Amino acid sequence: QQKVQQSPESLIVPEGAMTSLNCTFSDSASQYFAWYRQHSGKAPKALMSIFSNGEKEEGRFTIHLNKASLHFSLHIRDSQPSDSALYLCAVSQGGRALIFGTGTTVSVSP
Amino acid sequence: EAAVTQSPRNKVAVTGGKVTLSCNQTNNHNNMYWYRQDTGHGLRLIHYSYGAGSTEKGDIPDGYKASRPSQENFSLILELATPSQTSVYFCASGDVYEQYFGPGTRLTVL
Numbered sequence: 001q002q003k004v005q006q007s008p009e010s011l012i013v014p015e016g017a018m019t020s021l022n023c024t025f026s027d028s029a030s031q032y033f034a035w036y037r038q039h040s041g042k043a044p045k046a047l048m049s050i051f052s053n054g055e056k057e058e059g060r061f062t063i064h065l066n067k068a069s070l071h072f073s074l075h076i077r078d079s080q081p082s083d084s085a086l087y088l089c090a091v092s093q094g095g096r097a098l099i100f101g102t103g104t105t106v107s108v109s110p
Numbered sequence: 111e112a113a114v115t116q117s118p119r120n121k122v123a124v125t126g127g128k129v130t131l132s133c134n135q136t137n138n139h140n141n142m143y144w145y146r147q148d149t150g151h152g153l154r155l156i157h158y159s160y161g162a163g164s165t166e167k168g169d170i171p172d173g174y175k176a177s178r179p180s181q182e183n184f185s186l187i188l189e190l191a192t193p194s195q196t197s198v199y200f201c202a203s204g205d206v207y208e209q210y211f212g213p214g215t216r217l218t219v220l
Binding site: 001006042043044045046049096097099101102 | 154
């Protein structure tokens with residue numbers, strides 16, 4: 001069964017700094033890679049996603065995928081206190097369902 | 111935006127009792143999902159459905175049943191609740207590429 005793991009478990013970053021989150025997966029046949037963000041006490045919400053190797057940038061957020069390394073990452077430029085949340089990576093193979101990682105808790109200190 | 115609602119939002123149940131968690135979506139999505147979220151485990155898929163009348167087992171189906179009587183409604187049923195089922199339960203609709211989550215139900219089994 002696909003295993004999806006995230007690192008680090010938690011981190012604290014100063015406001016304005018870069019936040020980098022990592023996600024590894026075990027099945028090289030995986031086809032879709034996404035990040036969800038969940039603010040405390042709220043529902044998870046899709047943040048951004050990627051299908052093919054490379055980078056994708058949307059505003060302050062960049063997702064990078066390297067299928068050969070079974071790794072993708074999320075980078076948040078100019079981190080803001082509103083970015084404080086639980087970040088969940090998710091992987092899909094064949095469109096059945098998403099497999100989520102265990103999450104990284106990000107705290108951005110003003 | 112997709113609207114997914116869950117009821118109840120909070121539930122305290124006794125061990126051995128029957129619990130039904132309800133989910134409703136108003137966006138005519140074919141697929142619906144039930145997850146549970148526990149610290150250190152991220153989101154884990156319990157059951158999902160491709161449409162009215164269909165239910166499929168997810169990654170952790172033991173101890174849970176699901177029912178999809180209509181396009182809009184998807185229920186999760188715990189016939190004999192146990193303390194290990196204490197968790198936050200999320201319903202989602204959409205597809206593997208875009209899932210919309212409900213606000214969650216916090217279930218405590220005493």
